[in-house]
Amino acid sequence: MSHQSNLIASDILTYLKQHENKDMLRFITCGNVDDGKSTLIGRLLHDSKLIFEDQLAAIQRDSQKYNTTDGDIDLALLVDGLQAEREQGITIDVAYRYFSTDKRKFIIADCPGHEQYTRNMATGASTSNLAIILIDARRGLQTQTRRHSFIVSLLGIKHVIVAVNKMDLVDFDQSVFEKIKSDYLDFAEQLTISDIHFVPISALRGDNVVNASTHASWYKGPTLMTLLETVTVDQGIHLDGFRLPVQYVNRPHLDFRGFCGTVAAGVVKPGDAVIALPSGKQSRVKAIVTYEGEQASAQAGQAITLTLEDEIDISRGDVLVKADEPSPNVSTAFDAHIVWMNEQPLQVGKEYVFKLAGKQVFGRVERILQRVDVNSLATSAATQLALNEIGLCRISVNAPVVFDAYKACRGTGSFILIDRLSNATAGAGMIVATAQADSVNTEEASDLARLRAFELELNQLVRKHFPHWGAKDISKLFSR
Structure with missing residues (x-):
């Protein structure tokens, strides 16, 4: 430099x-x-x-x-x-x-x-x-x-x-x-x-x-x-909650399984209770591993590998969050501004590949809520977006995705659209909010995440006060 x-x-x-x-x-x-x-x-x-x-x-x-x-x-x-x-x-x-x-x-x-x-x-x-x-x-x-x-x-x-x-x-x-x-x-x-x-x-x-x-x-x-x-540097992160989109599962040998990614927001430390979304599985952070060795904490912008105390199923595209912090949205539908970048216009109902925080899913634009005139910023109805046009669109995908509003966190609020035939990037999107019709699903996902966080805390208390109990004993307790 x-x-x-x-x-x-x-x-x-x-x-x-x-x-x-x-x-x-x-x-x-x-x-x-x-x-x-x-x-x-x-x-x-x-x-x-x-x-x-x-x-x-x-x-x-x-x-x-x-x-x-x-x-x-x-x-x-x-x-x-x-x-x-x-x-x-x-x-x-x-x-x-x-x-x-x-x-x-x-x-x-x-x-x-x-x-x-x-x-x-x-x-x-x-x-x-x-x-x-x-x-x-x-x-x-x-x-x-x-x-x-x-x-x-x-x-x-x-x-x-x-x-x-x-x-x-x-x-x-x-x-x-x-x-x-x-x-x-x-x-x-x-x-x-x-x-x-x-x-x-x-x-x-x-x-x-x-x-x-x-x-x-x-x-x-x-x-x-x-x-x-x-000028004061603004990193574009206005979210206190921890977010780690998993980009890679590192399994070099039988004794190590780590979940790699760049922290999109918040802070994490060993011992923190975390939840993997969208599955809702919970565990605790065992260690934070980096190129320099194990760290006492990690914050937004750092590339890290997390190891967990429990063997739970986490795949690329999942997002790790803290159990005691507000959860992101988990949904199959959301509203977003799209900047269209392809010579071929955006077609409502056509299937595209959506890539969001490391996860790839198939989806489509259900409808264009409004198109924005860049000269006057006036909005109008539209059935397609041409090259360089910008519109607010309602999007549905075929699998649950984890996201925040773009204004809160760029890393979990942005996505790209990929044309399935040419594999070219066709558009870029900034999420505004969960689609109104799908808000019940989001609330249910948040309630489920909080319930599993409570279950994790109860599990830790039982292990602390009844150390002689085995996993089967604890399982029987929860089954009752």
Whole structure:
């Protein structure tokens, strides 16, 4: 990971220690095509002195070859690596770059602005904490600006920096900046973005990107880099309960069976009573195993392997939760926003593969409750969704799945739809709630989970006070 620091040469151990303790910010750049997203990333890296000399020399040669900036160095070439991207001067695929400063580590996702590649933008945004939405000062808000902002809102990103780019082409006119700011705030009132900042910049010239501009004396706010270094990181987890979607059952030998996955929410410790959903089987955590060895606890974001005290049937796609915490939904029907990513429109009633938290099930969209117009955010009736359209849909699957609302937990609230014939990802979904008609099933599942949790606690008390009792004695007690 690139980082300009004097400690690298003088005290590498101190530098590594500082680097290890920094927090991580994942962010995306999005907006309309040709608004300057790739150029902005190149400028961030260049002005932060995070580009190696050989990289800079290669960019200078390619700038002369493709001549997309009238003889100036084209910093967009740093992230636009595909030949088609360089020839056309657009971004097609999501490009990731990693760097750090004295205050924070960063992962950038440079997302395409072309409408045809909106699905790539949604992919990059799905793991981000912040979005930089670029707007060309000459054009103002465009359809893609609104579409990307709406997707950012749906994906639960709460921090947005609106970078009004190419201010040098409008002579840094403050009235232009204020008009765009006003238009965007009017549009954003209908979204769920709580933290919005506006910065007038010139990505090509470097104004207000890393260094403050001398051409916009009327702007008194922080530069773009300052905002990135100081914004509060929101990991998109607003759930206190423990969630571990099981991705793999590890059975290296007869004496070990572990359940592997990345903790989606909450905290777990050895001794905690847990329930496997959707089966409802219960046990206790025996140990938390990681690459570094056994751990005293694990929290959201950590990849772990749990071993349990009892031999219970747990498969890939099941979810482990704590017995004494609110249970997630267990259902075969739910409502979700779907961003459609396929050239072939979404067909109501057609069977797709749904992949949710590691579990794959067959299912279908029973009906489209409403389609959203990205320009006005008005809703309308629909019988299908075309490429890049967004709709609220009612979905049914052929086996119970475990989920939370996306706004509470991304890891257990998101899914993808896969076309069964082509095996291509056809859409991405964010769960809103359990389908109303299926709410009774969810309540029954929650009651069953609580009953089994009580049974587990009673089982532990019997073992504690009657240690001479065997498993058959305890079984007879419960059977009565």
